[in-house]
Every structure is written in structure tokens, then in C-alpha cells.
Amino acid sequence: MSDDVTLKQSSTVYSNPYLEVEDRTYSHDGREYRYVVARQPEFSVVGAVTKEGKILMMRQFRPGPGHFTHELPAGMVDPGDTPEETARKELLEETGYTGRIEAVTTAYVMAYSTAKRHIFLAHDCEKIAEPEEDPGVIGEPFLMDPQDFAGLLRSGDMLDLDAALILAARLGIPVF
Template identity: 40%
Template sequence: MTEPWPDQSPSGGSEGWEELSRTTVYAAYGRSVVEARYRLPSGEQATFSLREDRPSVAVLAFTTAGEILVTRQFRPGPGQFLFELPGGYVDANETPLNAAERELLEETGYGGDIEVVGHCFADAYSSSMKFCAIGRACAPRSRPDPEGTEFIEVLSVRPQLLRELLRAGNFTDVDLAYMGLDALGLL
């Protein structure tokens, strides 16, 4: 890994950036869009549209047979079926670990030894944090119990097929899947 540039702060920060205002322009379903106005290091001012969502979690879950659980469901944003890792939002007063266990059970009916192994931001224009969990020795525990708007197909795939799905471009949790594979030493 290369060293940070001299003017970079490895811990983050806002050196030279001053937030001047923040206005919520849309809020519903735990999501909001805000417009944030900043004074830039150059002295200029700029407004950015930012997305703020609740934190989320996805689980790279290995079954007792060594396969990985993936879900397939229609997603209205792109208007097509996408593959995903089981997961969802972290509810208020819930830890990412508890959310990972709950979401895995709700969406797939599986449970196992779950561990949160990392996190990242959703994107550069979002304050939302995405957590990666891995699951070992996952086995059926109950019938899936998805939310009323979720129509989920649960699949189990070999690690090589997961890598092919990740490269194909119709998988939503690519960053978290690779984070989980890396945590397990499978890259």
C-alpha cells in the first residue's frame, strides 16, 4: 500500500471544507436526500446533493455444504432481477451483527455462526454505512419470512460461480462480497 499524500489525513476529516448549510429536500422510508452547501478549500462555494440512508448489512453466508447463499429478486431502480447477498437495513437500537442474523434468517431461513468483518460507505455522496458479515456453517433453521414487498428466490452457489456473478454486472453487493471473501482469505 502506498503512503497517503502529504496533505491527506488517513483518519478522514474535512480540512479546508466548511459546511455552510444543510437542507432536507426529501425524506421517506428511512431515506433522505439533503442539499449541503460547502465552502471549498479554494474559497468557492458549492452545493452537493447527498443521500442519507440507514446503515445496512449483507451476509456472505457459507452453508454446511460449502456453498454461498445468494438471493435473486426484482429491483425497481434498474427495473430487472438482480443477485444480492442476503441483507438489509440495520434497525434502530440494533447492532449490525443482530441485523445480519435477522436478515439472513428472514430472507433465507438459514442461520449459522455470523461475524461482522468490515464496513464501507455506500458511495461518495452518502453518509450511509454498509456492514459486511460472514456466516459459517449456515443451515436451514426456519422458513424464510421476507417482508411483504420482497419476493426472494434463494440460491446456493459454489464460490467460483459467485465470482462469475460478481463480474457479470448484475449483483448489488459486489464490494461487500469481496470484503467477505478477503476476510476469509478466499481472494
């Protein structure tokens, strides 16, 4: 099989500030393949641990699932910002905490999206401010013990599961 894949056609079928949906046609080895692709921005997600060993989490309402979920602090990478700057900024804005940021990895979110998730760990976090009010967010930060974190990962009520599993592995928290 050759690696020669050519984009033949692309048209936008939907667009808003956070999502653009494209209908794409590719050719490969004499055949055409049609896909629907979500064009989405890159974002950073931060697994954060306090100096006391607590894990910093967010509880937020998410319209896709239609209920509150648990997740790590995260946000879109703004034009001109680096993923690390975004991680640091989102951690502070969403939780009021700051810490030593460590880049871990970058991964695509899924096969039919252009979004990349930059995963960071924040060590020795300390609260230095109150979380910022965001009129578009229904949620709050909270602290969690490592053993409760493992249970949350098994519960299926966790967004950014890949980043959370990396945090658990780095902290030596057995999950499964």
C-alpha cells in the same frame, strides 16, 4: 490544503422512510461548494456459506435496475439494533439459515450518501426455518456452488459487489 470544511447550509428537498435528499452548501478556503446528498440508513450485508460449502444468495427484483438481480442477504439496521444483530436477523428472515457471524468491515456506500454498509461473513450455516414472507419483496434465496459464484461476480449482475468480493477472497475463490 486545509481540512477546515464548514457546512454553511442544508435543506431537505425530498424525504420518505428510506431516503432523504439534502441540498448542502460547504465552505472551504474561501470558496463555496454545493452538493446533493442522499441521507440513508446504515445496513448490514452477509456473505453466508453452508456447512457443505455452498454460498447462500438472494435473487430479488430491484426497481432501480428494473429487473431481478443477485445479492447477499442484507437489511437496514433498525434503531436500537447493532449491525451484527441486523446481520443475524436478516440472514434468518430472508433465508431461514443461521450460522457463526464474523464482522469484516464497514464502508460508505458512495461519496454522495451517508449510508454505511456493514459487511459480515456467516460460516457453517444451517437451515433452521423457512424464509419469512415480506409483502414488499419479490425474491427468493438459493444456494450456489463456489465456481458459479465467481462467474456471477464477473457477470455484472450482482449487488453488494464489495461484500461478495470479500467473501470470494476469504473463501479462496479466484474471480479474475
